Amino acid sequence: MDRELIDKYKKLGRGNWGKDLAIWKTMYRGFLNMAKSQGFNPFTEMLLNNFLDIPKARKEGIPVIMHPFNYEPEIFFAMNLAPMMQEILSVGLAFVHMNEPYIDYINKMGYGDNPTICNAQRPFISMVIQGAAPIPDLLFYLSTPCNSLVASYQVYQGLSGIPSYNIDVPYWAYNHESEFYDKKTVDYMINQSKNLITWLENNTKQKFDDNKFQQTMAIVNEAREYTLEFNELLKAVPCPLPSITGFGVFLTMVTRGGSPEAVKATKWFRDTAAENVKKGIGGVPDEKIRIAWPYTHVFFDQELLPWLEETFNAVVIMDLLGHYKVLPHDTSTTEKCFESLAMGTLDASMVGKCRGPMEYYVKYLVNYVKDYKIDAVIMPMHFACKHVYTMARVASEAIREETGIPTLIFGVDSYDSREVPAEAIRGKISDFLTHVVS
């Protein structure tokens, strides 16, 4: 079976993708090699198709729209556009350190440095300047979760000159029970989504279709149902899946949310978790420590989580992005679909917890620790996430007071192995788990 799939994807990957997609194609080949060695499943197939869709869109005259990691592409699928998440490049290359020459280049040019402008976007700016970046037809981004992201997308907008649209994400809550409730929150988002549609229509030949929008939002709901069940299943002791799994759910929703493939992949994650819970199988044999990782992974160090699992029998339940908590919504009318789109953006993994008062994050984290029977919290604090420094410390104090669970916070550049090397990170985690947690 895998042989057939290997041949199929080899064949699909052939041909000329265009000069600007050279890195995109190299990454496709890398993922195909990974699938060859680790096996195919609905998630790996979805990822491969995500790469293939861009050259295919080019051939078919479908506009490609670039968006960042904090916005799901359902509205783009509903408008028959090809979404391309930028961070697949800047962050994806970090896994094999291929981002570092781009960081070095942009450092020499003087566009920020690691602590000031984030390396989840800087390598892309470097690629653009060197003529090595994919050239989409349109650019879309949000005002959150940080100024660094917005600054880099504005720079890209200036460098590329392609039409761009930006949504301003409000600070306030939309649920009545919250002390931060503001009744204008959802309407503010809906108006911007409607303007986005007008902008898309004006800049492409695509037309908005109510029915297609409703169908797409119903598909999103299905994937969200599976994801919620997946989240529940991860509360089991032992945790049924290895540490990196939650991140796969995030990647599914943020690259393919609104597509049938995302439904297939999230169902596969849910089913695998359910099967293991039923059989009492843990993602980490003989699970001893359950870790909350309420920030981003250390993307340059692929071996960190396996090392934690093997050395300490510790499982990382979910990272902040992987802890996808958007609820399914009523999508029975077009207006309801717009509401769902708005709430989905407001609640998206990092956006939902980091877009407003720090109480959003603190409350989320305390509940996470309680719900998932967490023994330790580990927060690698990416240097450029300056907006989170204080929030992380306050959250760790709240966790200690309410649950007695300890937190390790340490500085790191999650994308650059030269700042705080892998060995130093392991040393800090090892000391914490040996002397504070055990």
Ligand code: SF4
């Ligand atoms: S990792 Fe931090 S600084 Fe970088 S884009 Fe995300 S929130 Fe912004």
